[in-house]
Amino acid sequence: MSPEQIQISREAGDYPPSPSILALLLDANPDERQVAAHLAHGELHVARKNGIPVGVAIICRTAADTWEIMNCSVSPDCRRQGYGTALVRHALDVIGSKGARYAELGTSDTSPGPMALYRSCGFYVTGTIKNHFTDNYPEPVWDNGVQCIDMIRMRADTPHRDQKE
Numbered sequence: 001m002s003p004e005q006i007q008i009s010r011e012a013g014d015y016p017p018s019p020s021i022l023a024l025l026l027d028a029n030p031d032e033r034q035v036a037a038h039l040a041h042g043e044l045h046v047a048r049k050n051g052i053p054v055g056v057a058i059i060c061r062t063a064a065d066t067w068e069i070m071n072c073s074v075s076p077d078c079r080r081q082g083y084g085t086a087l088v089r090h091a092l093d094v095i096g097s098k099g100a101r102y103a104e105l106g107t108s109d110t111s112p113g114p115m116a117l118y119r120s121c122g123f124y125v126t127g128t129i130k131n132h133f134t135d136n137y138p139e140p141v142w143d144n145g146v147q148c149i150d151m152i153r154m155r156a157d158t159p160h161r162d163q164k165e
Helices: 019-028 032-041 083-097 112-120 132-136
Strands: 007-011 043-049 052-063 066-074 102-108 124-129 151-157
Touching (some): 007 083, 019 052, 032 052, 032 066, 052 083, 083 102, 083 112, 102 112, 112 151
Parallel strands (some): 066 102
Antiparallel strands (some): 007 043, 052 066, 102 151
């Protein structure tokens, strides 16, 4: 399926979300308290396949010209089919339509797949937050069998910067 054919919509960020959406959000961030806070302050965008949620992303304004993409996740059985690319590009378009100049995100240093996806969408590395996952989560966070320690911060210029919502 091409990214242009994938349907993504903004949905209510009520907490708790449906179990299927919550499972996707927790796949991206296993701390339910952080997920609830992101939903309370951000916008939930959901990709669906045959009406079933297969991808999620929350976007949240962090500065006058910057929004962050958080909790971006695609169901394991739908990965490498364009859903992640579509979600990230959708988020960039929405953020740009709000007049923001930048989109930012953070990902684990043990996540080469997501980092490649983000780079393909125009993100570049801006820094590293040492010990982010060990300092901010009550339990160890694992990705692909490797404990997450540091967070890689990334940024992209948004399209449509001159437009305001």
